[in-house]
Amino acid sequence: MSATLIAEQLLNGLQLGVMLFLMSAGLTLVFGVMGLINLAHGSLYMIGAFACAAVVGATGSYWLGLAASLAAAAAAGALVEIVVIRRLYGRDHLDQVLATFALILVFSEGVRWIFGAFPLYLDVPESLAGAVSLPGGIQYPLYRLLIIVVGLLLAAGLFLFISRTRIGIRIRAGESDREMIAALGVDIDRLYTLVFALGAAMAGLAGAMVGTIQSVEVGMGEPVLILAFVVIVIGGIGSIRGALVGALIVGITDTIGRFLLPILFGLVMDPSSATAVGSALASMLIYILMALVLILKPGGLYGRPLPLRS
């Protein structure tokens, strides 16, 4: 086990982290601004990946594919918001959970209907294939490095958007006072559709980029969605900053845990049971982390404190 191997795993963790951020940002925005829990967010991730695969298949251009993933996910998001989600804002969380769970069934089965049950594969475009040499003699795939850069750029852009632009300020105002913002003459319905579509587009892009290095298949969004929930619980619901910190913590912990734990157990056990115990424990690691955060800070790292438990 060398330092470069660990550095490589750290980069992989970072890459998972920024992808998780793209997923969590939309979820946490939608919750923070509209008070809605959206289980179907993973479907938007899947739609982005399938749109990319379909367009790359038809045109051969990866860049058109990425653009299509953004457009398709945003369009699907806006459509669902207008047709279904909008009616759920005032409802209790139980209704929101059930309706968005039902939407998952619709999206998953719909995509299976159109594309069939077999996974699709996307190739990394030639210009991005290969590895780059990083300081310290690390060879790292260019495409993965690019994912990290794009993710971090998007995170920075989102922070600027929320804190500096007029729309961003309206979003933050809507979060604190719905009536006030409506009284100022802002079209709150359009604002909500926009926020929802924005979150969807980020999820769709993440789906396309991750789909390129893994595979594009029905149900690919669900594990990511649950990881995003863990991220949000750790970071604090409604906080973009919390989503970023939480995503990086979860991404790195998960990746490093899967890499290191079997090795660590190998020091005290025979190899096959070390792999078994290590990988079983690694699969639980981020949930244990979440439990710890809940014990120490029930509102999440950057969340508002919860009312005193009585």
Add this chain to the structure above:
Amino acid sequence: MISEVRLNQTLVLLLVAVPLFGLIVDQPYLVTLATRVAILGMAGVGLNLALGYGGLVSFGHAAYFGAGGYVAGILAHHALNVEPIADWPILISGTTEMLIIWPLAMLFGAALAVAIGALSLRTSGVYFIMITLAFAQMLFYFAISWPSYGGEDGLPIYVRNRFPGLNTFDPLTFFCICLALLMLVLWVTSRVVGSRFGLALQAARQNAERTTSVGIDIFRIRLTAFALSGAMTALAGALYADLNRFVSPSMLSWHTSGEIMILVILGGVTRLYGPVAGAGCFVLLEQFLGGLTEHWQFWLGLMLVGVVLFAKGGIVGLLTRRPADA
């Protein structure tokens, strides 16, 4: 419109009539379907105690369903292979006796619910939903990556577990066992809901601040309800494993959590027999739509969206026009 008591009686009658009819017209799969309804209904009744009466929207009840299933599966697995589960500090061997498996499954389900509940009940609302989901998912991944009991492939149970004096292989006998347990669980739930504990639990759901101010520790009340709920769902899980003679991580997956939740909401929350009606509808839809099209889940999803948006109160609410329990 019919009264809710009459509707409940009709439901139970239907549940008994369908397998009998199946035997008469020589369609034995109807017995299996009715057994599925009874078992899923029981899981739903368990969830309803937490979700409906307690207002605790758990999206992780697959954890208890699957835990019950694995208790049944693992005990039977060890009994058949004649290898003890543990030989130190005391000898624990497997068993195929339902009368031992059921209490163990319920105990395990309750213990798991206490552990998960103690953490997740520190929060509320959306946090609670996400955290219960996440912990159930943790068990799902654990079951997949732990190779001793089949890992991702699941664990077959080569014999049906035994009940003294009964031939459990006979589908109708097994159905009767499940039905009797369902009725027992329904009776227990009705007693619990109407008890002092039930009063406190429902008060805590409607107004936590007020309930606390009269001196009731709502955290412990909720935790107790969560444990009871977990135990009932785990019992259903043990029966489900026995019905399929197979346990797999899919019993722990969040789709299972979602399905149990659908049963409850489809039937109508805080209605005692709601989950049974919901399970009946769910199994019927699965059969009916599944026979029409391969993509039945698409239509099921659309229907559910419609139910949520336009039919509050579920099936029982629709048929009785009675608002749900306070």
Add this chain to the structure above:
Amino acid sequence: MRDATGYRKSFTPDAARRTNGGSDAACNAILEVDQLTKRFGAVVANECVSFDLAVDEIHALIGPNGAGKSTLVRQITGELRHDAGTIRFRGRDISHLGAADRARLGLARSFQVSSLIAGFSVLQNVMLAILGRTGGHYRVFGRAMTDRSLLEPAVACLERVGLADRRSLPASDLSHGERRKLEIAVALALEPEAFVLDEPMAGMGPEGTRDMTDFFFGLRKAAPILLIEHDMDVVFKLADRVSVLVGGRIIASGPAAEIRQDSKVRAAYLGDDTG
């Protein structure tokens, strides 16, 4: 009354002499708040607030909006944790106890905005309070609604506030004044050692206010009252002592008649046209 171990003994009004001046209140005090401080970030909500509630008195806490009254009440009842200072109730430090434990010790509160269990019937609302007081809420068998040990005391409390004939209505169907009465019935059902009544007259008409004033006057025989109230007529009719909270601090405290004449209070709060 309950002794220190939590068991009740019968209440003897004569045992506790009224203390109007407040000079020897400390030895008779059931509730003592000492140097209580609460901050929300940079905002100081309460600073070094000290006062006490003597046995058999009505102590009114008045102050303009935003003076920190609600924050103070929430700290006393245990819904909010204070940053510094101590709260003693019946001689023991309750600072570390949660709201439910304080209620079980005998500290009953009514809510400013009526906080009933809307889906429960009038009777069930009171039965819940009996249940909270008598315990046994982990009993999962036996029907609560036919349990005479819950039912009879609950009906008795409803009779005291004149709501017995409305017992089977859902609480949400009551009029505003009736809801206020039900709040009081719930507080009575707790057989408390002390009442904390948070603006019990809020939203009542003049006639209802007169009724309730008389009712509270009689209620003090059951237990001392910490009264948070806006209506000055009510305060000066009922209170033995008045403390004035302005800007998170107590600026004056003493017998009602003195406070009425206090120039500091008149300047800061009552205005010169009052009293």
